[in-house]
Amino acid sequence: MEDPFILYSSLNTTSLPTALNPMNNSTVTDLMTNATVKPFSVFDGCEENVSGILFDLSVQTFNVFLGLPANILVMVILLRNRKEPSSSDIFLGCLAFMDAYFGIMVPFSYLNLYYWHSKDVWSALMFSFGVKDTSGPLFLSCICLDRFVAVLFPLSYGQLKDTKYRVSLSAVVLGLTFTYASAKTIGGLHNFEKVFTGTILATFGWMVLCNGAILVALKRSRGSGKDDMHPMKKKAFKMVMSVLSIIVFNYLPPVALFPFQDHYPLDTFRCLVQPVGYAFINISSSIQPIIYLSRLEKIPFLPEAWNKWGSSSKVKEKEVKVETISPA
Known part of the structure; x- marks a missing residue:
């Protein structure tokens, strides 16, 4: 099958008969439209x-x-x-x-x-x-x-x-x-x-x-x-x-x-x-x-073990902070 862009070029360079029936005119118009419209791609030009x-x-x-x-x-x-x-x-x-x-x-x-x-x-x-x-x-x-x-x-x-x-x-x-x-x-x-x-x-x-x-x-x-x-x-x-x-x-x-x-x-x-x-x-x-x-x-709807783990880690952070700032 001929490439539509090549076909579009040939249509512009070849002398056509002076009398074309309506069907031929419609076909030429469709070919020109299809040749100039960029096909849609979901990759938007990054194929x-x-x-x-x-x-x-x-x-x-x-x-x-x-x-x-x-x-x-x-x-x-x-x-x-x-x-x-x-x-x-x-x-x-x-x-x-x-x-x-x-x-x-x-x-x-x-x-x-x-x-x-x-x-x-x-x-x-x-x-x-x-x-x-x-x-x-x-x-x-x-x-x-x-x-x-x-x-x-x-x-x-x-x-x-x-x-x-x-x-x-x-x-x-x-x-x-x-x-x-x-x-x-x-x-x-x-x-x-x-x-x-x-x-x-x-x-x-x-x-x-x-x-x-x-x-x-x-x-x-x-x-x-x-x-x-x-x-x-x-x-x-x-x-x-x-x-x-x-x-x-x-x-x-x-x-x-x-x-x-x-x-x-x-x-x-x-x-x-x-x-x-x-x-x-x-x-x-x-x-x-x-x-x-x-x-x-405390995070609602989560298992209690998760909340206990989170709260215990925060308590440990506080204990470390207290030990750090307390006098020797």
């Missing part, structure tokens, strides 16, 4: 180099078996504690919901890559990727902002403790997230990858600056010669350390790689560098809920 995409997908598998149940557990715990919520619970809840949604979509990625090859499913997956790209950094930035105001501006924090402020901020973040995800699904926007690069650089810089200021403030608030810290400040310190660990592990690699997009060959960036960078971000759907659960003294 020759799928290693980066498969690496990202294999990392996402952890989100199904580890991240999804952990995020559901986080949401259940937050709902149970809604009568006595923490100020950042709404941000944590939104983040857990988005991560759970992203984890649910992973099996559809496998099915569409190897069985369905559906453009509609691919569009739905692109939307979920867009949600993950922006919801994580933005909601983590909101958590950092909440802790930043609480530690450095406690009087203003008391005036802004009403839930409506956090609901409004969450609505803005969700609006930005769904707008970005919709644009990513539609595709075809010039230099759209740089929108995410700018977003991740801005949020990364904000979170590092914010958490650094909080750590300095907490360190200064300690009395000279005292190792005790106020319970609220200790809670803020643990939150800051958790967010910093997520920032360094999950967001530093793309921050280090994506700004140099123009220095990579286009196919190398799209098919290798970008998927590997996204893999570090995507695994945060498992790391974030695990870190949150590890900070709890």
Whole structure:
């Protein structure tokens, strides 16, 4: 069978009869259309180099078996504690919901890559990727902002403790997230990858600056010669350390790689560098809920032995600390 691109060329160079019947005209039009339209592929132009995409997908598998149940557990715990919520619970809840949604979509990625090859499913997956790209950094930035105001501006924090402020901020973040995800699904926007690069650089810089200021403030608030810290400040310190660990592990690699997009060959960036960078971000759907659960003294719905093991390890840490600071 003749290649349609060769056939299209021959149609342009060969003199055709002046009188063509309607059937022939229709056939020529169909051939020209088929020759110029790029066929759909679930690998999106990376058919020759799928290693980066498969690496990202294999990392996402952890989100199904580890991240999804952990995020559901986080949401259940937050709902149970809604009568006595923490100020950042709404941000944590939104983040857990988005991560759970992203984890649910992973099996559809496998099915569409190897069985369905559906453009509609691919569009739905692109939307979920867009949600993950922006919801994580933005909601983590909101958590950092909440802790930043609480530690450095406690009087203003008391005036802004009403839930409506956090609901409004969450609505803005969700609006930005769904707008970005919709644009990513539609595709075809010039230099759209740089929108995410700018977003991740801005949020990364904000979170590092914010958490650094909080750590300095907490360190200064300690009395000279005292190792005790106020319970609220200790809670803020643990939150800051958790967010910093997520920032360094999950967001530093793309921050280090994506700004140099123009220095990579286009196919190398799209098919290798970008998927590997996204893999570090995507695994945060498992790391974030695990870190949150590890900070709890007791985790509901888990076997009592697990809670005893966790509480005993914390008691040992306290005993070691007491022995360290006690006089000889």
